[in-house]
Amino acid sequence: MTSFNYDEYYKNLGDSVNKTMDKYLTPDPNFPELLNEVIRYSVFAGGKRLRPVLLLATLEAFGIESTPLLPAAAALEFLHTYSLIHDDLPAMDNDDYRRGKLTSHKRFGEAAAILAGDGLLALAFRAIVDCLIEPDLLILMIKELAEASGVRGMVAGQMADMYYEHKTVTPDMLEFIHEHKTAAMIAAPLRMGAIAASASDESIALLTEFGYSIGLAFQVMDDLLDVIGNDQELGKRSRVDEERGKATYVSVYGIEESKKLVDKQTAHAISLIQHVKELEHPEYLIGIAKYLSKRSQ
């Protein structure tokens, strides 16, 4: 097994993802200039491109060329970006900064931010139809994307998160929030990649569990970084969860238990990967799981 470096791996894939997103954001007479500007401001504000990279890494792990599926990678990032813009709105988390820059509504106003989010949501589904793959597999991928981002996925998680604020949150409620708000959209690229590779049901189930495990570890790290991270590295204010009365792993389990949970979920995820028989390059997914458990931003 070769060694794996996320930053290097990302450098190669990230460029292709950015170029693909750029193509969908080319200004034209039907695309109002201001709307284009607002969307580009958030899409190209930086970020790890984790969800696209997970899709492309899954495809490459199966030994499948990833280029024909770049539109699906762009779609995942468009959806992620929309969720950040809407989550930051005054009626939601009311955040002023994101990735070291003013949030969309602070910079362009609320109406523009709402519409930029709506536009990105629709653009994700416009982009994914351009994937070069058998139509029946593409439809299954679109279904995954819609499920993971929808009323039984990410939107469900955000709704629960908003309405549990300042309430006594049980471990079950916390699990619901994080599974739906974060992990569903981290498991989606794994499932979509496996579908594109025509993987067995058993392998899809293993990769789904891998996705939920690293997604949970990712969210617990997020909660930890809010408490032990520093603002400059994070590009946003830390220690806001407590102020807001947000339900987090740290507030429910404490710092030490949360750290242990990250390691446990990561180890569990890695152990699952070994059982996915069709994988030619399991080291890509293992490398990403390890990288996520050590991140500082």
Add this chain to the structure above:
Amino acid sequence: MTSFNYDEYYKNLGDSVNKTMDKYLTPDPNFPELLNEVIRYSVFAGGKRLRPVLLLATLEAFGIESTPLLPAAAALEFLHTYSLIHDDLPAMDNDDYRRGKLTSHKRFGEAAAILAGDGLLALAFRAIVDCLIEPDLLILMIKELAEASGVRGMVAGQMADMYYEHKTVTPDMLEFIHEHKTAAMIAAPLRMGAIAASASDESIALLTEFGYSIGLAFQVMDDLLDVIGNDQELGKRSRVDEERGKATYVSVYGIEESKKLVDKQTAHAISLIQHVKELEHPEYLIGIAKYLSKRSQ
């Protein structure tokens, strides 16, 4: 040619559309109860189901069974409902009433309304994948839906509408707003139906122009009803466009010219239908065009 009655026609199709939408809104443990309630409140608040009916009427006009495509009809209505919820938000049109009921954010709060809209947008794409039709045609239909609702379609129109408020609006700007904000999503069911029927490019082009023509007539009627309609029949406050400095056909062209424009666009639309060679039942689409030009709500 048999006579056509929209209300009777709608009664048959509307029930099937409502049942299909209901299926996607069945409560389950992954779908938070409050989110479900907020969405159902707006989806089942009444309305003409115009976009679904236009899709089903197009299919029937081509002599194609419409039942297998009911999920696409539901998708159109989900998208329309999301657009109403977000357009009513305080940062947008700030409306308190819609269809005679409190708007979503007035009833449930802003965060819930934003998330209900987001959820409906994703649910539209989740629903449409369930259509029973060849996968390659379905992908083309999904592409239409994403284009019409997206940054070069409905969202573009809403953005232009918001940012032209209280500015001197030229006829060109007004055309851009209405073509994108309203007509694109009225032409979409026509195009989707024609695609499902494997219609010729010529027929698709004719039906697209039909859609834009009745869409424009529909929007001009909306502007007229805001001035000459009564609140009770409309289910919302009238005469708000002027207060807001909204760009409307009536403010640019006056009442009489606007009425003439409705008749002209409707006559033009009907003349186009005669040229669509494959249609077995042109009377459905002609009937809808006539109905829309005479509506009082």
